[in-house]
Amino acid sequence: MSVRKPLPHDAAPLHVTGAARYVDDIPVPANCLHLAFGLSEHAAGTLTDLDVSEARSAPGVVQVWRPRDLPGPCDCSPSNHDEPLLSGKHIQYLGQPVFLVAATSHLAARKAARLGRMTVTPRPALLTIDDALAADSRFEDGPRIWEKGNAAKAIDSAPHVLDGVIEMGGQEHFYLEGQACLVLPQDNGDMVVHGSTQHPTEIQHKVAEALGLPMHSVRVETRRMGGGFGGKESQGNALAVACAVAAHATGRPAKMRYDRDDDMMITGKRHDFRIAYRVGFDDEGRLLGVDFTQYARCGWAQDLSIPVADRAMLHADNAYLLDNVRIESHRLKTNTQSATAYRGFGGPQGMLGIERVLDHVAHAVGRDPLEVRQANYYADAPVDRLDTRGPSAPSRSPEGISGPKKHGVGEAELAEDMASRGAASVVPAGPIPDQGPGQTTPYGQRVEDFLLNEMTEALATSCDYAARRAAVQAWNDANPVLKKGIALTPVKFGISFTLTHLNQAGALVHVYQDGSIALNHGGTEMGQGLFQKVAQVAAQMMGVSMEAVRITATDTSKVPNTSATAASSGSDLNGMAVRAACAQIRRRMAVHLAELFENAPEHVVFDDGLVTVGGHELSFAEAAKLCYEGRVSLSSTGFYKTPEITWDRMKGQGRPFYYFAYGVSCSEVVLDTLTGENRILRTDILHDCGASLNPAIDLGQIEGGFVQGAGWLTTEELVWDAQGRLRTHAPSTYKIPACSDRPDIFNVALFHRRNPEDTIYRSKAVGEPPFMHGISVLMALSDAVATCGTGYPMLDAPATPERLLAAVQRVRDGV
Amino acid sequence: MGKKMHIQMTVNGKAEEFLAEPRELLIYTLRERLNITGPHIGCETSHCGACTVTLNGKSVKACTVFVAQADGSEITTIEGLGTPDALHPLQVAFKEHHGLQCGYCTPGMITRATKLLEENPNPTEEEIRFGMAGNICRCTGYQNIVKSIKAAAAEMNAAKEAAE
Numbered sequence: 009m010s011v012r013k014p015l016p017h018d019a020a021p022l023h024v025t026g027a028a029r030y031v032d033d034i035p036v037p038a039n040c041l042h043l044a045f046g047l048s049e050h051a052a053g054t055l056t057d058l059d060v061s062e063a064r065s066a067p068g069v070v071q072v073w074r075p076r077d078l079p080g081p082c083d084c085s086p087s088n089h090d091e092p093l094l095s096g097k098h099i100q101y102l103g104q105p106v107f108l109v110a111a112t113s114h115l116a117a118r119k120a121a122r123l124g125r126m127t128v129t130p131r132p133a134l135l136t137i138d139d140a141l142a143a144d145s146r147f148e149d150g151p152r153i154w155e156k157g158n159a160a161k162a163i164d165s166a167p168h169v170l171d172g173v174i175e176m177g178g179q180e181h182f183y184l185e186g187q188a189c190l191v192l193p194q195d196n197g198d199m200v201v202h203g204s205t206q207h208p209t210e211i212q213h214k215v216a217e218a219l220g221l222p223m224h225s226v227r228v229e230t231r232r233m234g235g236g237f238g239g240k241e242s243q244g245n246a247l248a249v250a251c252a253v254a255a256h257a258t259g260r261p262a263k264m265r266y267d268r269d270d271d272m273m274i275t276g277k278r279h280d281f282r283i284a285y286r287v288g289f290d291d292e293g294r295l296l297g298v299d300f301t302q303y304a305r306c307g308w309a310q311d312l313s314i315p316v317a318d319r320a321m322l323h324a325d326n327a328y329l330l331d332n333v334r335i336e337s338h339r340l341k342t343n344t345q346s347a348t349a350y351r352g353f354g355g356p357q358g359m360l361g362i363e364r365v366l367d368h369v370a371h372a373v374g375r376d377p378l379e380v381r382q383a384n385y386y387a388d389a390p391v392d393r394l395d396t397r398g399p400s401a402p403s404r405s406p407e408g409i410s411g412p413k414k415h416g417v418g419e420a421e422l423a424e425d426m427a428s429r430g431a432a433s434v435v436p437a438g439p440i441p442d443q444g445p446g447q448t449t450p451y452g453q454r455v456e457d458f459l460l461n462e463m464t465e466a467l468a469t470s471c472d473y474a475a476r477r478a479a480v481q482a483w484n485d486a487n488p489v490l491k492k493g494i495a496l497t498p499v500k501f502g503i504s505f506t507l508t509h510l511n512q513a514g515a516l517v518h519v520y521q522d523g524s525i526a527l528n529h530g531g532t533e534m535g536q537g538l539f540q541k542v543a544q545v546a547a548q549m550m551g552v553s554m555e556a557v558r559i560t561a562t563d564t565s566k567v568p569n570t571s572a573t574a575a576s577s578g579s580d581l582n583g584m585a586v587r588a589a590c591a592q593i594r595r596r597m598a599v600h601l602a603e604l605f606e607n608a609p610e611h612v613v614f615d616d617g618l619v620t621v622g623g624h625e626l627s628f629a630e631a632a633k634l635c636y637e638g639r640v641s642l643s644s645t646g647f648y649k650t651p652e653i654t655w656d657r658m659k660g661q662g663r664p665f666y667y668f669a670y671g672v673s674c675s676e677v678v679l680d681t682l683t684g685e686n687r688i689l690r691t692d693i694l695h696d697c698g699a700s701l702n703p704a705i706d707l708g709q710i711e712g713g714f715v716q717g718a719g720w721l722t723t724e725e726l727v728w729d730a731q732g733r734l735r736t737h738a739p740s741t742y743k744i745p746a747c748s749d750r751p752d753i754f755n756v757a758l759f760h761r762r763n764p765e766d767t768i769y770r771s772k773a774v775g776e777p778p779f780m781h782g783i784s785v786l787m788a789l790s791d792a793v794a795t796c797g798t799g800y801p802m803l804d805a806p807a808t809p810e811r812l813l814a815a816v817q818r819v820r821d822g823v
Numbered sequence: 824m825g826k827k828m829h830i831q832m833t834v835n836g837k838a839e840e841f842l843a844e845p846r847e848l849l850i851y852t853l854r855e856r857l858n859i860t861g862p863h864i865g866c867e868t869s870h871c872g873a874c875t876v877t878l879n880g881k882s883v884k885a886c887t888v889f890v891a892q893a894d895g896s897e898i899t900t901i902e903g904l905g906t907p908d909a910l911h912p913l914q915v916a917f918k919e920h921h922g923l924q925c926g927y928c929t930p931g932m933i934t935r936a937t938k939l940l941e942e943n944p945n946p947t948e949e950e951i952r953f954g955m956a957g958n959i960c961r962c963t964g965y966q967n968i969v970k971s972i973k974a975a976a977a978e979m980n981a982a983k984e985a986a987e
Binding site for chain 1: 858859861862865866870873900902904905906910914915918919921923930952955956957965966967968
């Protein structure tokens with residue numbers, strides 16, 4: 009049994025010895041070129057002259073490209089063809105690449121990249137949401153608007169109405185390994201690319217397009233990334249295209265690695281948002297109507313901003329049933345870095361909007377915010393829908409799982425394997441009860457797997473919420489300066505790419521005649537443990553030990569047309585594709601061995617490194633050898649597409665998500681009301697990973713996601729000056745949570761319940777959802793501030809000490 | 824090009840000798856000259872700790888040490904701590920207790936932790952937290968890193984007791 013076990017990361021032995029290779033660790037041929045970009049010093053304007061003669065004659069420089077020296081526009085955009093590799097006439101942001109230097113060393117290239125002379129006629133830069141609104145600078149024609157019920161009418165007729173605004177900052181990914189790429193030119197003008205990327209197929213596509221090659225001439229390989237978090241979904245394109253251009257022009261290998269400062273100046277970050285709201289509610293705090301206006305600052309290029317802003321709209325309800333809601337979304341174009349994918353992909357921003365509304369309403373009606381939240385929750389799914397046969401406590405007893413213990417290749421399972429490839433309709437998990445039209449999201453998807461009532465009760469009990477709420481009150485009554493706050497907040501996160509066609513994956517599995525198995529799939533490893541989980545699936549399917557399975561680097565020549573490893577979908581999609589490939593091989597082996605031993609294929613069992621047929625017992629290696637000698641194909645592709653999803657983004661209607669992942673977290677903080685300094689005293693999290701494929705890896709994702717989410721909302725502040733220069737472009741000024749910034753008490757537990765949808769071994773996606781547990785920290789800080797007076801804190805994010813002090817003042821003034 | 828300087832150093836027990844510009848940064852010396860790629864380049868401004876090595880018994884960030892400063896020194900990197908067959912207890916603990924995700928910070932993290940445990944063989948969680956605060960991890964939330972260091976300390980103390 010391989011799935012469900014808390015096994016270590018597959019590359020852990022390499023990581024702890026320093027032997028795991030990242031792009032920058034790959035030995036390069038002696039004649040390798042090193043590249044660097046010359047960057048714009050202006051945020052907006054017209055480039056009238058570009059003199060690179062000094063850079064060209066700098067030591068070690070081999071070649072310099074101005075925009076006009078490129079073979080074409082060399083577009084780097086993942087969406088809209090609006091990102092030329094080098095900006096020609098139009099300067100769009102401060103830090104935009106303007107020329108490209110190739111030199112014999114990294115440092116020589118970087119030095120020369122400072123020697124370009126740009127003559128720019130500046131024009132006023134649009135830096136802020138207000139600048140963009142005033143200039144009507146936006147992507148898409150106008151705001152996107154989705155509506156359910158009649159929000160305006162419901163608000164107008166409600167007993168109470170509130171208005172408010174929350175501003176939330178962006179976030180730098182700060183993947184520890186900066187962007188890096190190495191391109192090796194091949195015979196025939198072909199290119200081999202080693203990229204630190206979440207999206208090898210996109211790199212392949214953009215490199216091929218830039219050089220005018222068919223995609224089969226470009227092979228992209230990604231063994232691992234030193235962190236991605238969305239920042240390597242599209243932001244590596246420029247490096248790959250630059251290296252390919254240089255390799256193509258010179259015939260020499262080319263490598264590019266952004267220095268950290270350059271990385272922060274050039275690449276996109278999380279979108280900052282402003283969300284304005286108007287809400288009508290009753291005396292109990294039940295929401296009767298909500299109107300949101302979301303403003304997303306998208307930066308200079310479209311990149312992934314449209315789906316990011318869509319996902320913010322799709323999470324405007326979070327865990328709450330809203331009968332009358334209107335969501336208006338503005339995607340604003342500014343002269344700043346092009347905001348991009350970042351863990352949660354707009355979801356956290358949308359969710360923070362409604363969490364602020366609940367906090368504000370609770371303050372207005374004078375009730376505990378938790379009670380108000382619970383009063384507005386969707387209803388839990390009926391128990392028969394949820395199929396509670398799942399593991400009771402897999403992290404302690406990983407063996408105690410559901411599902412077949414032995415793998416006979418029965419008809420039912422074959423059918424399931426067919427279904428897993430999308431070749432047949434999926435067998436539903438059980439009867440889907442008719443819940444009526446009430447239980448739908450603002451975009452019309454029925455919420456059929458809701459767990460948060462039960463999870464909230466469970467966490468409130470285990471973290472002793474009521475008693476601690478009283479203790480916080482008592483502390484605050486006794487202490488005039490140090491104020492405590494506590495908050496318990498939910499997460500409901502939709503799983504699937506909202507661009508429906510991306511929900512597909514491929515895999516390639518080989519069984520060798522010695523019984524060893526090589527496994528490849530379209531997902532990329534960025535530390536999240538995807539390779540480990542998928543290898544566990546393969547070992548489970550073939551009934552072998554983990555040692556028999558080797559996971560190989562993601563490679564566009566092995567599995568083509570892959571989607572980015574994003575949207576938390578890595579193990580959902582690729583696990584299923586690998587299962588399909590393994591099922592195919594297992595079936596072929598079973599048929600052959602059954603014939604050999606005069607038995608039926610369904611009596612061939614693969615388990616524990618053995619293959620048994622009736623009374624015969626073979627090692628898996630012996631079985632593989634027999635099959636090889638019997639001329640059985642021991643290699644198979646596998647394919648999966650997520651079933652049942654349909655989505656019309658223009659109307660805002662459909663079922664964009666296959667299922668939802670849930671979680672609750674409770675944080676307690678203490679705030680010094682004289683300085684704004686604060687600490688997280690305790691955090692408790694209960695999170696739903698379905699029937700976890702690997703509880704240890706999932707717990708790691710939850711812990712890390714929470715800390716990153718708390719960082720977004722507290723210490724991580726991006727500051728641009730009036731010229732549009734990012735002033736926080738290094739970890740000296742941009743504050744990432746350190747080891748000493750954690751909660752004193754940090755309890756994280758998995759909520760064990762099988763996914764009612766037919767996902768890989770009934771697990772759930774885990775990459776993004778836990779990030780939003782950080783919201784409990786911001787709400788706890790708001791709670792602490794609120795004790796200082798009668799006003800509502802209106803606390804913006806990140807809640808830096810400066811913002812906290814300002815909020816304390818507002819509350820004291822009673823505004 | 825500046826004048827080159829004759830440099831001698833011992834890295835992971837091996838004597839090295841070469842000519843280098845005095846202001847070459849130690850991280851480049853290690854990674855590019857000596858092909859020791861365990862210490863990684865993270866921020867190049869001594870904040871993230873991915874390049875942490877031990878220099879004459881002290882934890883340093885190799886991205887802000889000139890090779891001239893390292894002349895005559897003894898340096899230990901992650902590669903000098905253990906081999907795949909004979910891992911250092913900290914290496915075992917990081918592997919077994921899931922003290923890593925993407926792994927990029929891990930070599931610096933473990934190298935720093937060896938010094939921490941030398942300076943304080945029995946640290947409290949608080950002391951670990953502050954002793955490791957110069958090394959950033961973006962993935963794990965540090966929970967399992969602290970757990971790994973605690974486990975290694977216990978293991979090392981038990982081994983020491985058994986030896987005595």
